Amino acid sequence: ASFAAEHCKSTPVAMGIPQKTTRTKTRRRLRDLDQIAEDLKSPKHLQEHKGMKAAEDLPGLGQFYCIECAKWFESEHSMVTHRKGSTHKRRVKALKEEPYTQREAEAAIGQRSPDNGPRLAAKENTRDMEVEMENSGLLEEDALAT
Structure with missing residues (x-):
């Protein structure tokens, strides 16, 4: 063997x-992109993540942290070098896109209709009102009056 x-x-x-x-x-x-996006939006969220690990266990005693890449560095020089690199730039580019929401995920699998903005919502509301008026007989009275 x-x-x-x-x-x-x-x-x-x-x-x-x-x-x-x-x-x-x-x-x-x-960390996933949605978690990093939350870190960028909320300093509290970032502090919770940083507080989970002891500074003694981290490279550079936890002083040098790249938020976009969720990575710790030994020195300021290594962090500056990292920020000039292609992996960091790729991550920043990926973070510029808005993370998917739960509503978008449900729309993608067909559970919920997509949210196409206020114009479509306004059209749907007017259609709903017309249907309600037809059901209540108000449109017929308006047609007879004119």
Whole structure:
């Protein structure tokens, strides 16, 4: 039996090399775009996130943090270098788009009609009022009077 097969019985093995476990992948996972957008809007939300980790455990004792990328840095120089890089610029560009709302998600799967703005809503309201008037007989009285 190979070392990988004996050593890592609980993890999947491909061609004799142990694969990364879910725990490792979860540990390295960054914050989602909607969470970062909330951090940018609300300083309180950002402080809650920063307060979850002890400063002693963070790189640079938690002094250098890139909000857009949700990443800690050892020094100011490494953070400045990061901000000039393409990964940071890509993340900033992605954050410029508004995050999806629950209403948009429901409309995408067909549970709710899309919100097309105030013009469409106003048209629907006038149609609803006409239907109500027809049902109550008010439109017929108006037609007879003219």
